[in-house]
Amino acid sequence: MEAVPARARAYIACVAAAALLCLLPAVRASWWEAALLAALYAGCERAAARWRFAGTFHPVLLAGAFLLPPPAAALVALPGALLSPVEQRPRWLRRVWRAAQLAVGVWAASRVHGALGGRDAVVASDFPYALVPAGAAVLVFCLVLSLLDGGILALADRIPVRRAWRGLFLHSLAPVAVHGLAGLMMAVLWRSPYGPVAALLVLLPMCVSWWVFAQYHRERAAHQATIRALVQAVDIKDEYTRGHSERVGQASMMIARELGMDDSRTEVLRFAGILHDVGKLGVPTRLLRKDGPLTPEERRVIELHPEYGHEMVRGISFLGEARAAVLHHHERLDGSGYPYGLMGTQIPESARVVAVADAFDAMTSTRSYRRARPVGAALAELERCAGSQFDPRMVTALVRALSRHGWHPAVTADETDVPPPRPGVAGRLGARR
């Protein structure tokens, strides 16, 4: 949302007005509890931003919804959301949006919880009945948040409404349910003789798990960078193929998607494409950079690179079948390839995918000894060699994928920045550095 459209602004204003309506009714009951919870929520949000936790403190909000009447519960969300640091502009609009959205959500949750007699169940710690209103409140909270979020996505980013809603609701339900259980525990202990001190203890395991999840995302980003460094080590030696690995990774991924492979296998095939030439590290630099024709002896040395590559990556267990792809990506269907001269289905599927992607990118990119061919000519050449050199299934998949999405190779080999981790609930993860 760089420039926020007018209708999105109007939408936010409506939600904010609704939030104000939720807050308006004057209540006399226990303002100190609302103030205490609000301070707790605000403090947690600040701490989370400071130490880069990955999480929003829904347990505190939901505990408020289980403990307090709806207007007071809605108030709990306000200070934390209004004071929370926001990275992207426009800052105040985002803060107001977040506060209004949470206030409406908590208000609705608290309302449902109260209507089902949840507050009495919490005071009497009437288990298992207390789980019923709490579960209903969690559902409502989740539903309201995803409805509002879907609305803003549809208005500001023009994402189709139905898709936005379904994805948001299903993804947020499980985490919010866990937060709801923690909130219920907080509420029960808060009302018990042991008081708020015991309720605070509930937050500690949650905080630890958020902290560990943040560490996990950091380590994951570091791992991506390490893979990239592995590729850059090849680029140091073999300059004119710069970007080739990334593009082969992209083409392999497109083929895998087109063949209907699941997400984890697609990801593995992307790594297979990225790392397929890593064995070139083992080939003397002079040979790789040689301009003239190669002698048979030199050719034999270069043809060792799949085995070198396999030797390097075989210790990385998460790569799975990508390791076989690294070893066999120069095999041909008719058995005339190397290193083992495998035929047909003896060649692992992953290697057949990478072989097609590799040949396609080699033809469509400029090398020192020839100019790039257009995509159409390259595809025609692939189809000509299908059956003898390439698996026709993979070639057709590539042709179909390209006709659907086009070929927009992103040259990222020169970039050294780490990709941001996937955005989590309410985009908090996106707020790193």
Added chain:
Amino acid sequence: MSGGQETGAVSKTSRRCSWLQVLVHSSAALLALGSLTCTLWTGLEEPGTALAFGVLVAVGELNRRSGPHVREAAPLGAAGALSYALLGENAGAPTHHGAVQVVTIVLAASLVGSVPHVGRGQGPTADQQARRMLTVGFAAVCFQPLYNQGTFAHWGGPAYALLLLALLSLTALCDAVLAAALAHSRTRWPFAPLLRDELRALLGIGSAVVATGAVMALAVAVAGLWALPVFSVPLLLTQLAVRRYAAVRATNRQTIASLARATEIAGYTPAGHARRVAALSREVGRDLGLTRPELAVLEYAALMHDIGQLSLVDPVPAGATADLPVAEQRRIALLGGAVVRQTGVDAAVAVVVERQADPCREQPTAARIVRAVNAYEEKARDAGPGGPLTALEELRLGTAGDYAPEVVEALARVLSRDCLTSAVTG
């Protein structure tokens, strides 16, 4: 040389430590046997509650995940056991089980829960079982007799909650000391850094276990046994997070090890060099009392210390950088640092790699270790049976400028220790 003295010191330590281990194991066994006999004699108080907590501990134990980097293998089991030790009421009615029953139930449940793991050969070690018994026994003996006498009857609610928390924190501290002592006796690494690592680990999943233990005891007092499944969820979430973190760490480690092997594949260094330097550097770092994060930086730096050679068009003969002119060594080190900076590992690793060729007075400790161990590895590698001793002697002679004396001495200690262990086991 001081070899004789060192050998004597090492064997003395090992004797004292195995004595400690025997003491811990036998007292845990005694406690378990005594409690079991007593409980069989008197019978169970409140069998329903005992069964519920037993099931919780057993389930936690079934979820056990073992591995070299796991700090708390079965957090749910530990939290369940501690909360049973500190349980004073059940849904408002006072309980009457004593410390003896607590130990018995936890013993039985953890034995039942570890059956499948034992079947797979990954059961809890004797050390872990002994620690579990002793810590639970400690918490229960501190709490149950006083509670059953009614000492806490007139305490207010919040004060009681804080009391439980304080007791559990004390128990966790004792457990950390015990764990460090046992690790010290097993591995003969220095005690202080081990204790520091254990205490630091308490802040992570350890604090989650302590908080959950206290909260469960309080929640069962308020809401009855229904609280147990509800209150296990956040801890399970923590456990999941810790596992995923451990998995991605392991993956990253493997990738870095592969990157380190790039120089070997490319023919710049002999096979296995990086791995050997990393393993030996870690041992030396441990001997010098580095903390766990420092050891991780040291290991990564040692794995990638030769990576700058990838930028050379022609390899150095046999990859032996220790005999090159200093200016050339520094150039390779700087090139290596530039590669390491792109890998996304801690920036401290790149600093160590960059400064491995500096004069030792200006180096950080990790760089000193990498430099000395690398030189030792290169010199001792092809020198035949007498190689290690000659290489050490050369390093000692070079200590004035190139190699830090304390690092060389630590290396000598580690090597003599390895000789001892191989003589004992082989």
